[in-house]
Amino acid sequence: MRTQSKGRANVSAAARLAVLISGNGSNLQAIIDASEAGDLPAQVALVASNRREAFGLQRAVRAGIPTLYFPLRPYLDAGRTRRDYDADLAERVAACDPALVVLAGWMHVLSPAFLDRFPGHVLNLHPALPGQFAGTHAIERALHAYRRGEIAHTGVMVHRVAAEVDAGPVIATVEVPIAADDTLETLEARVHAAEHILLVEAIRQALAE
Structure with a gap:
């Protein structure tokens, strides 16, 4: 589990988004493009993925957005539950203080351990x-x-x-x-x-x- 970050100015100047992905990240790219064009009053503050190979992580790095690779497997191998995973993921996501959490191709059903941390503020496509x-x-x-x-x-x-x-x-x-x-x-x-x-x-x- 690791984070990556590159310098990025003015993230605090607009609403902050956390985007969760599991794959290519084309919808993430649409958000990034709209934000950079001034068509969306928000900026992506974090991109998290449960899959290391998700190309969306590369999209985020190229845009200077902090990333988080957060796999489920270590939890299962340690005898911990998906609820434990969701609670810890929520803690990591909450650290970026998002106005919204956007599930854009996130292939993991989130439990109340995550959702209750952001009541009414998690969107799914x-x-x-x-x-x-x-x-x-x-x-x-x-x-x-x-x-x-x-x-x-x-x-x-x-x-x-x-x-x-x-x-x-x-x-x-x-x-x-x-x-x-x-x-x-x-x-x-x-x-x-x-x-x-x-x-x-x-x-x-x-x-x-």
Whole structure:
């Protein structure tokens, strides 16, 4: 478990965000780009990941943002619980004093040990509309449902996190069309493009509330 930091000015001049990721970090990049362009009244104060190989950590380092690699495995190997992990992660995240904690491709269900530390201030991005395709592989499941004639489109939502997976008060949604000739790759690209726009807008809305 380690942190990295490079010099970065004026982080305190805007609302501070902690962004949790597990992978590529393209949505993190959208937040960074919007912040640097002045389109988002916030700056990322910390990027944390439970996976060392997450490319989003490299994106953060390149932008001069402090990073935290915080894996679950050492806790399990020591006979400790996921709740212990969540509580310690919350402590590390709280140290950057975030106005919001943004889950942008974070592949770990957080327990109340984390959520209760930031009540109402944890946002999650999910590649489906409210009430549809909770959990993993949401885009693939939406494509299969479309091919079965069960849905006409899919979408993306950003919501405040509750104990139930991919549930909680919705901040923003957008519909994403599905084409008859879509492959998983083409639909994923369309959904991800929508995510980048919606996430920035949802953060802006949440900060204004």
